[in-house]
Amino acid sequence: MPSLFERFKQGLERTKTSLLRGLQGLFGGAEAWNDETYAKLEASLIATDLGVGISQDIVKEIRNRYERGLIATEADIMAVGKEKILGILDAANVPPMNQATEGPTVIMMVGVNGSGKTTTTAKLAYYFKEQGKSVMLAAGDTFRAAGIEQLCIWGERLGVPVVAGKHGGDAAALAFDAVKSATQKNCDYLIIDTAGRQHTRKDLMEELSKVKRVIAKANPAAPHEIWLTVDASTGTNALIQAREFGKLFPITGLVLTKLDGTGRGGIAVAIKQELGHPVRFVGLGEQKEDLQPFDVTSYVDALFS
Ligand SMILES: Nc1nc2c(ncn2[C@@H]2O[C@H](COP(=O)(O)OP(=O)(O)O)[C@@H](O)[C@H]2O)c(=O)[nH]1
Ligand SMILES: [Mg+2]
Structure with missing residues (x-):
């Protein structure tokens, strides 16, 4: 099995390629950097969906250091990005997931259609099972016959x-x-x-609230966690979903899915910066083992080293 860091590195490969595009040719010529150089750097950061404000902030710091003669290699640039992002993701201040003191820890998965709820539900079952825990799943997507069947097949597997x-x-x-x-x-x-439901549909959101209320009738401490799945490849759309869902529903964490197929892996930072929701897990493929607990250090190292 590849290490946690290796998995992040693979998953973030496209994001990194997107990032490095802005660094090409920066250290080749003898001429000093100009506005165009910084604009190119900024564009490559923005392309990863880190967020405009953060991208500008990073470039400002790079400019500041460059003018003081402190930037001589790509690694010096990467160090600035790493520092800034570590500050935002702030690993030391991510609240641990809420665990039941008695009875099962109940996790409710929510999100728009196709964002990866059912697949993530199954992957989480595998993840906890591998840790020696006993797991049960509930096929709560009663809207779609295929949705029920999909989870039952996973359960069997x-x-x-x-x-x-x-x-x-x-x-x-x-x-x-x-x-x-x-x-x-x-x-x-x-x-x-x-x-799956669109956050714009009030009636459907109300139905989701009902599911939550009724869960609490069975166990007042539940659900212990409510996780929103967002498809990383939708970039800023994922941010919008997180923002809107969060207004109507008390989500406690995010699962960032499909990180493997996108250059927009910076969205984890934009969401944390704006909404404060920690990313709990990331999806790195379609198989059961393609889910990793989000690890700030591995994430930042994979992007900036
Ligand atoms: N590459 C990739 N595909 C994923 C990931 N998570 C989910 N998928 C795929 O996305 C599609 C929709 O997932 P599904 O779980 O059915 O979404 P739901 O509608 O939110 O329940 C399926 O084809 C999944 O295999 C991921 O992390 N990486
Ligand atoms: Mg589903």
């Missing part, structure tokens, strides 16, 4: 029980039953998949 109901059934009632069942069976984790 992983050897993890799935509480599933009928297509078109009541998602809140299903979640209630799942909490009861996971408690009865002494499971360590219950992960509840939900139907």
Whole structure:
């Protein structure tokens, strides 16, 4: 198995390529850097969706150091980016995930269609199972028959029980039953998949709130965590979803999916900077093992070293 850092490096390869584009030819000529040089640097940072403000901030610092003769190599530039981003992601101040003191820790997955909820639910089951924990899943996407089936297939493949109901059934009632069942069976984790919804649809958001309320009826401490899946390849759209979902729903963390296929991996920083939501996990592919706990150091090293 590749190391955690190797996995991040692979997952962020495209983002890094995008970043390095702005550094090409910077140290070749004898002439001093000009506005155009800085604009090019800024554009390459913005292209990774780090955010305009942060990108400008990094370039300002690079300019400051360059003018003082402190920038001589690409590594000096990377060091500035690394410093700034570490400051924002602030690993020391990420609250740990909320764990149940009694009964199962209940994690509710939310997000728009196609953002990776069901796949992430399955990958999380595998992740916790590998840690020796017992896991149960709930197929709460009762809107789509295929959504229920998709999770049941994963459950079979992983050897993890799935509480599933009928297509078109009541998602809140299903979640209630799942909490009861996971408690009865002494499971360590219950992960509840939900139907995808646009944050712009008030009625659907209200339905999601109902699922949450009914979960709390089965266990007042649950759900312990509510994670929003966002597709990293949608870049600033992911930021908008996080912003809008967060207004209507108390999300406690993000799972940044599809990091493997995009050059926009900087979005983790933009979201943290604006909304403060920590990224809990990142999706790096479609297989069960393609989910990694978000590690600030590996992330920053993969981007800037
Ligand atoms: N490459 C890649 N594909 C992913 C990742 N996460 C999910 N997918 C794919 O994205 C598609 C939608 O995922 P799904 O879990 O069904 O999304 P949902 O509608 O939110 O439940 C599926 O084809 C998944 O295999 C990821 O981290 N990397
Ligand atoms: Mg789904």
